[in-house]
Amino acid sequence: MSATPVDHAALAVAGLAAQFSPLPVMAGIARAIGNRANALESLWLDLRDKRTLAAAEGVNLDTFGPLVGAKRKAAQSDASYRGALAAAMLRNRSKGTADELIAICTAVVGATAVHVFGAFPAAFVINLQVAAPLTAEQEVELVAFVLASKSVAIGVQGIAWYTGPVFGFLGYPDPPFKGYGDGAGSGGKWAHYIWP
DSSP states (O other), X not given: OOOOOOOHHHHHHHTSOTTTTTOHHHHHHHHHHHHHHHHXXXXXXXXXXXXXXXXXXXXXXXXXHHHHTOOOOTTOOHHHHHHHHHHHHHHHHOOOOHHXXXXXXXXXXXXXXXXXXXXXXXXEEEEEEOSSOOOHHHHHHHHHHHHHHSOTTOEEEEEEEESSOEEOOTTOSSTTEEOSOOXXXXXXXXXXXXXX
8 A cells, every 4th residue: 555656846846836936046945845745755655554564574563463463483584474464363353264264374374275175073174285395383383373263163174285286086176186196196195184
């Protein structure tokens, strides 16, 4: 949300009355006032925009943590922390719907595809396709977010993550699920499964 800055110096010179516009001293005074207005507007836009979650950096980003219940880990980058803050905000407002769980998983681990499947009697399984293998710390964080975001009466039977085509039986809705390999590496591999 950033406004396009206005060149106040040019507007001030252009706005001079006809009898003052040919006088260089008056144009200089108008330009000086306009340049000061440009600097103040730039400062105001910077203060406004650098306090948003999308643009905040460093200590400005840290101010969001206590508000949403997400503390920055040691040596955590701004980009990674921004994702954790976004996930925490989603978690705090979550009613446990499938769409909310998908958004949270995407924010926490950067999943490229997320599917939530219902499981008997009152539970669900989440399948995540990720670009890079998850670390043990990411798995723990993912489980914590999912458990905190789900509905109270609904259970989690597991969270599966994979980086490429995985083994699945006929009827799975997605192309990443493949059957047995044909020896040429075209079959599916087993996904990593997390038991919460």
